Amino acid sequence: MNCAIRVATAIFLLTSAEVRAxxxxxxxxxxxxxxxxxxxxxxxxxxxxxxxxxxxxxxxxxxxxxxxxxxxxxxxxxxxxxxxxSNNFAYYNRGNIYLDMRKPRQAIADYTKAVEIASDMSPALLNRALAHEMLGEREESIADFRAAVELEPTLTAAYDGLKRLGATPRAEEGNAAAH
CATH class of the missing domain: 1.25.40 (Serine Threonine Protein Phosphatase 5, Tetratricopeptide repeat)
Structure with a gap:
């Protein structure tokens, strides 16, 4: 599984005039x-x-x-x-590496920290849901997929995850379907 890695931009560097590159x-x-x-x-x-x-x-x-x-x-x-x-992208991207290395517990910790820093980080919620799914933690995975959809309604991967787990995008619909 290859996770998208976001390239950071805008590095400012103080260099001497002697540097060519x-x-x-x-x-x-x-x-x-x-x-x-x-x-x-x-x-x-x-x-x-x-x-x-x-x-x-x-x-x-x-x-x-x-x-x-x-x-x-x-x-x-x-x-x-x-x-x-406070670099939420560093936590997110390190989580992606852990996920690629099939170390979901470490990935979850990093995605959680990324979301703590930036609560609107839907990719971290999506990938944390995938890590929970790898561990068989269905309810946690569903909750994160739903949170990702709430933040970004066009996130098809989150809808796919919910479908795989037999859940709906909204908690109340899922609870009604379970009864």
């Missing part, structure tokens, strides 16, 4: 993973702003994940979280 641009450009990793590494080494460092770690982690280097991706998502504990 633009590490921030390279870090934000996912078209060449090697250049992206190199650019993000330079941003991490030269930037003092915690939010920019967090984003650079996250972008580098995304590049590692696309290469299938999950342990490096996990390390960088963790570093992104340490640099900026």
């Amino acid at each position: 633009d590490p921030a641009s390279d870090c934000n450009d996912g078209s060449n993973l090697t250049r992206q990793i190199r650019g993000c590494t330079q941003v991490i080494q030269k930037t003092l702003r915690s939010d920019a460092v967090s984003t650079a770690y996250m972008n580098r982690a995304i590049a590692y994940a696309q290469r299938g280097q999950y342990n490096k991706a996990l390390a960088d998502f963790t570093a992104a979280i340490h640099a900026d504990g």
Whole structure:
């Protein structure tokens, strides 16, 4: 299962005039993973702003994940979280790696933290529902699928999950059908 990974943008970097390449641009450009990793590494080494460092770690982690280097991706998502504990996308994306690695408990913890930071993060609710489903936690999965649909009514994957579990988008309809 490949989870969508969101590439963060807008890294601001203070560089000297001697630098020829633009590490921030390279870090934000996912078209060449090697250049992206190199650019993000330079941003991490030269930037003092915690939010920019967090984003650079996250972008580098995304590049590692696309290469299938999950342990490096996990390390960088963790570093992104340490640099900026309010980076909901770092938690979300680390959860995606855990989900891809078939570690749903760790994924649930990260998706929960992402939702605590940004309560309107429907992708985190959707993926947390999938993690609960992997564990056979039907009620928790249904609740998260429903919450995701409430936030984003066009989220077909959440409707598909509800259908798979024999539930409806609204709790009261599901309870009526169960009686």
